[in-house]
Amino acid sequence: MFGSPYVFVSTDDKRIIDACRVLQSTGLEPRYADAQSNSCLFAPAKQDFPHYVSVINDQHDYSIREDVQRALQKKSGSQGTDSLVSFAHAEQGRFVAKTDLFGIQHHYCYHSGRTFICSNNCFLVAKLAGARLSEESLFDYLFFLSPNGDKSWFEGVRMLRPDQAVVYDIASGDCAFTEETDLYDEMTAKPSDGLVGAISDVYKKASTVLSGSRTLMSLSSGSDSRTILSGIVGSGMKVDVVSFGGESFLETRNIRALAEARGLKATIYDFTDLLSNWTETFHTASLIGNGLLNPFRVHYGNYYRRLEGDALFEGFVGSEFVKAEIAVGAAASNCHVAVIRDKLDVGQAIEHHLGFLPAAYKSRMKEYITGKYRGVLQPVDSPAGKKEFARYTLEAVPGRVFNPMHALACARLKLYMPFLSRRVLRALFQSYGVVKYNSLRKDFPGPVKDLTPECLIVKHFDPQLYRSRLDRMVSFAEALELPLFVSDMLRRSRGRLSRLTSRGLNRKQVDAQALRAAAGRFLQENSATMEEGAPWGRIEGIHMLSARCNVICLKQLMAMDLEHMVDTLLKASTRP
Numbered sequence: 077m078f079g080s081p082y083v084f085v086s087t088d089d090k091r092i093i094d095a096c097r098v099l100q101s102t103g104l105e106p107r108y109a110d111a112q113s114n115s116c117l118f119a120p121a122k123q124d125f126p127h128y129v130s131v132i133n134d135q136h137d138y139s140i141r142e143d144v145q146r147a148l149q150k151k152s153g154s155q156g157t158d159s160l161v162s163f164a165h166a167e168q169g170r171f172v173a174k175t176d177l178f179g180i181q182h183h184y185c186y187h188s189g190r191t192f193i194c195s196n197n198c199f200l201v202a203k204l205a206g207a208r209l210s211e212e213s214l215f216d217y218l219f220f221l222s223p224n225g226d227k228s229w230f231e232g233v234r235m236l237r238p239d240q241a242v243v244y245d246i247a248s249g250d251c252a253f254t255e256e257t258d259l260y261d262e263m264t265a266k267p268s269d270g271l272v273g274a275i276s277d278v279y280k281k282a283s284t285v286l287s288g289s290r291t292l293m294s295l296s297s298g299s300d301s302r303t304i305l306s307g308i309v310g311s312g313m314k315v316d317v318v319s320f321g322g323e324s325f326l327e328t329r330n331i332r333a334l335a336e337a338r339g340l341k342a343t344i345y346d347f348t349d350l351l352s353n354w355t356e357t358f359h360t361a362s363l364i365g366n367g368l369l370n371p372f373r374v375h376y377g378n379y380y381r382r383l384e385g386d387a388l389f390e391g392f393v394g395s396e397f398v399k400a401e402i403a404v405g406a407a408a409s410n411c412h413v414a415v416i417r418d419k420l421d422v423g424q425a426i427e428h429h430l431g432f433l434p435a436a437y438k439s440r441m442k443e444y445i446t447g448k449y450r451g452v453l454q455p456v457d458s459p460a461g462k463k464e465f466a467r468y469t470l471e472a473v474p475g476r477v478f479n480p481m482h483a484l485a486c487a488r489l490k491l492y493m494p495f496l497s498r499r500v501l502r503a504l505f506q507s508y509g510v511v512k513y514n515s516l517r518k519d520f521p522g523p524v525k526d527l528t529p530e531c532l533i534v535k536h537f538d539p540q541l542y543r544s545r546l547d548r549m550v551s552f553a554e555a556l557e558l559p560l561f562v563s564d565m566l567r568r569s570r571g572r573l574s575r576l577t578s579r580g581l582n583r584k585q586v587d588a589q590a591l592r593a594a595a596g597r598f599l600q601e602n603s604a605t606m607e608e609g610a611p612w613g614r615i616e617g618i619h620m621l622s623a624r625c626n627v628i629c630l631k632q633l634m635a636m637d638l639e640h641m642v643d644t645l646l647k648a649s650t651r652p
Contacts, residue, residue, distance in 0.1 A: 079181075079364075079487030081645045082107075082128040082164055083200050084171050086115035086246055087191040092204055095638055102642040108166035115246045117166040120646060127165035128196065130181040132482065132491045134387075135159045135281040147172045147241035150254050154239050158278055158497040164194065171244045177257070178496060179238035179475030180482045182366055186233050187251045192244050197645060198366045202230040203638055209630060215441045218430060218623060221409045222368060222476040224449070229367050229630055238471055259470040260463065268503035271529055272536045278497045279311040289386035291315045292489070295342070296585065297330035297547040301391035303530040304494060308389060309338060310537030315389070317342040320379050321585040326578050328585065330547060337544070345382050347375050347586060354594040362629050363641065364487055364648050365480025371595045371625040372618075373480070375586050380484045381648070387490040390481075408465075410619065416456040416465060422446045430620075466505070487649040504529055531556035549574065592618065595625050602628045 083104065085096055093114055100106065104118035107127075119128055129140055137157040144165050146155075154177050162181035164173040173183040173194050185194040186205040195201045207230035213223040228235050236242060239257035244250070268274070293308055293315045295301045308315050317335045321328035321344055328344055335342035350357070354374060361377030362369045369377075408416070414425035423442045430438065445453075452468045454461035474482075474496060485491045494500060508529050531552045535542045542552045549570035550563045558566075599621065633641070 079130055079196075079483060079485075080120045080128065080649045081195065081197050081200065081642070082117065082119040083193070083195040083197075083204070084115075084117045084164065084166060084173075084244075085193050085204065086110075086113055086171070086244065086249075087193070088114060089191050091206075092191060092193070095204055098638045099642060102639050103646050104642060108171075110169065110246050113246050115166075115171075117164070117171065120649075127163055129161065129163040130176075130196075130486050131162075132160040132176065132180060132486070132493055133158050133278065133282075133497055134285060134490055134492070135278070136285050137281070143174065144172060147174045147254070148243060150241070150243055150252055154257070156498070158281070158499060160496065162196075164196070169246045171246065172241060173236065174241035174254075175236045175238060177239045177262070177498065178259070179236070179471060180479055180496075181486065182475075182479065182483075183236045183242070184228050184233050184366075185236070185242055185251075187244075188232065190249050192249070192251060194242065194244070197363070198228045198230065198233055198235070199363060199633055199636075199641060200638075200645075201233050202228075202634065203636075203641060205230075205232060207231050207233050209627075209634075211440075212444060214627070215444050217626075219409065219411045219426070219441065219445050220472070221412075222472065224472070224476075238475060258467070260467040262498075263470065263502050263505045266502075268506050269499060271500065271503040271507065272532055274497060274499035274503050275307060275494055275533055276311075276536070278494045278500060279307045279313070282492055282494075283311045283313045286313065286387055290384075291387045291389065292318050292383060292385040293340075293389045294391065295319050295331055295335065296391075297327050297334060299527055299530050299546050299552070300495075302334070302541055302544070302546065302552075303533050304389050304391035305338070306534040306538035306541045307494060309541075315340065316385070318345070318383060318385075318388075319343075319585065320345040320347050320375060322346055322348045322582070324581055325585060326574075326581045326583045327547065329581075334544070338540075345379060347378065350375055350378065350586070351590055351594050353378075354591075355598055358598070358625075358629060359633060360644055360648055361480065361484060362626070363633055363644055365483045367626065367630050367633070368476060369480040369626075371598070371622055371629070372588065372591045374591070376481055376484055380488055383488060385489060387492060388485055389492045389494070390485065391493075391495070408468075412452075415453045416461060419455055422453065470505075484648075527552060527555040545570075592621065595621055599624055599628065602632070 083099060085092060087093060096116060099118050103120065105121045106116045107119045108117040109115065135158045138155065138159045138161050140161065140163060143161060143163065148170060160176035160178060160180060162174065162176045164183065171194065175181060175183055181196065183194060183196055184198040184201045185192065186201050186207065193201050193204050209229055210227065210231045213227050213229050216223045216227065223229060226234050226237055237256045238259060241254045243252050291313060293305055295305060295317045296319065317340045319331045331344065332342055357374045357377045358371055361374055410429045411425045414420045414428060415422060420428065422445050426438050426442055451464045454464055456462055456465050482491065534552045535556070545551050549567045554563050554566060
């Protein structure tokens, strides 16, 4: 499986050597071993390749063998493919791991003395190394919504940056990292070749690769998934529609109607029983997602687990990401926005949004954030600040914010996300996204507030979808062809009418209030399980409820015994 766990260990530490026997007893088999140095690469017995590999946007435009050799030679930079490839491999006395261009499929490593550990799961590395939760990572999480840079949740456990490789020489114990790739330069170094042409080529190649496969499309009633669907239908691919929700949900009814209108088979997974196993799902999905899963998105764990197919097209990393439209709450936190848009200093932002934290804790956080992140804290309305935020968005959103969903999906299926094609992203960022515009500005004008890129794609591929009404109450055609103030008036009036005619129905695919209630109960039941040195005080808002739940979950996952941890990961990446 593409997302199956692996662990490479090279050590003379008896405790870790003993733990490796546990790894082997749980179902991870030695795929490479050097007895003299106690070095071994553990991976599942049934694997599609001789080395671990994950691929997103698989165009068959890459050679794993060539990528391995380039990484072993410590050559940085990718080969310019649309496929995003991540792998780990051991041969000829060396181990090599390399992440993809956007850092979506993560690799974590620990190196101290004669001990080197590397895995695609940070909990496995931390468990073997006996690492503690990092206060600096918690500072990052509270201020930015995730640990930044090459930090993981744990002290001494490093994460490979986007497009970066690590090479460990078993005999000498030397550990070398290739240079980091500047994603901003990657997206702006040369002109784009046009949005419609770039995405058309992605679909053309995908239709060839997936010929004869059972392909699924994850559908909502919003603009991003319809944009993806238009390309699938327009390219002649056969696809089954999948989604989740209850029959009392308005969005579920809209999804069924859309699939029926396009003549597509639709399977809707009912999650009305989600709360009965919320804690177990939260633990499992967080373990797979390396601790970055939002507790209000635990339903994705059950969703991807139930999908039966060969490949999945996803649309949730779409226009909002590439245009930075979802900056507050995803690409940027409230604290981050308060500094770069509202021009508060770091201390004022912390006091305003996290003021209930103890004074000493806030003081340490302020000193750390101020000293570490001068670049990404520049005012976003300045040229330098806009550029730094574009860099931050390129790395943080696909690699951190959406990684748990990628990890959950890749554990079971080949994953296609056309918006993450290199050429598609280049066209979007240069014409519509944060390279050119920035939606964090309160007075932001122009295309970010409408649907221009999606409209152009859907208009090209599928005229019927182009005229269909979206959940935001306007069609693609109206969004593209009418002035913004007119389409906004239509959206508002139709929205009021919809609320009047659909009273008693939940509007989204899951009940957000029920999920918040489940998170609140989880926090109350485990209120004593908090990180030492971080007395959090009372709950303040949804972000702090999420943060406290995640810290408790991290500690509970680390309290698992190694055998249970590996068993959970293997079951999650195995088809029923």
